[in-house]
Amino acid sequence: METKILGVITLAFLMTGVFAQENIEYKTETAVPYYSKDIMENNKYMQEMCVFDFYYPTNIKDFPTIVWFHGGGLTGGKRQIPEYLKERGFAVVGVGYRLSPNVKAVECIKDAAAATSWTFKNIEDYGGDTSLIFISGKSAGGYLTYMVGLDKKYLAAHDIDANQIAGLIPLSGHYYTFHGA
Numbered sequence: 001m002e003t004k005i006l007g008v009i010t011l012a013f014l015m016t017g018v019f020a021q022e023n024i025e026y027k028t029e030t031a032v033p034y035y036s037k038d039i040m041e042n043n044k045y046m047q048e049m050c051v052f053d054f055y056y057p058t059n060i061k062d063f064p065t066i067v068w069f070h071g072g073g074l075t076g077g078k079r080q081i082p083e084y085l086k087e088r089g090f091a092v093v094g095v096g097y098r099l100s101p102n103v104k105a106v107e108c109i110k111d112a113a114a115a116t117s118w119t120f121k122n123i124e125d126y127g128g129d130t131s132l133i134f135i136s137g138k139s140a141g142g143y144l145t146y147m148v149g150l151d152k153k154y155l156a157a158h159d160i161d162a163n164q165i166a167g168l169i170p171l172s173g174h175y176y177t178f179h180g181a
Helices: 002-015 044-049 105-126 140-150
Strands: 026-033 051-057 063-069 091-095 128-138 167-171
Touching: 044 051, 051 063, 051 105, 063 105, 063 140, 091 105, 105 128, 105 140, 128 140, 140 167
Parallel strands: 063 091, 063 128, 128 167
Antiparallel strands: 026 051, 051 091
């Protein structure tokens, strides 16, 4: 299964002319908040959930980035950087987000958009290329990929045009969630 997933992602990067390089050094930062301190202040649940782990190359420039949303039906799971995405010449932003029943599904989407926005606004500071930001996830993460990439209002709330996304790579993403839930 992981080989098939890696094949899909590799194909997406080959189509953009990006190839993994040898001798790349990586750094990992954990629990990086993607909302401002003002928004997260006095909200312990947001402080715990609305963070990402960031795995990125340190000795190359203009690298692509995958914003990765975990699965779990919007009710479970946790942020991760899948092992099969490591050491491929690109950065991975493994996003955590609030879960139902603590929040409604629309808040999960808003969290995904906020994390994607953080990536667009900050990846160049780490050496990444904003024209090579891919959004991906598995199961519920695939659903969040669809919503962030195809419903432009979520990124527009952060002054980001969804058309700037280099590609959407949803893996086994469900295509419908009742937003009232």
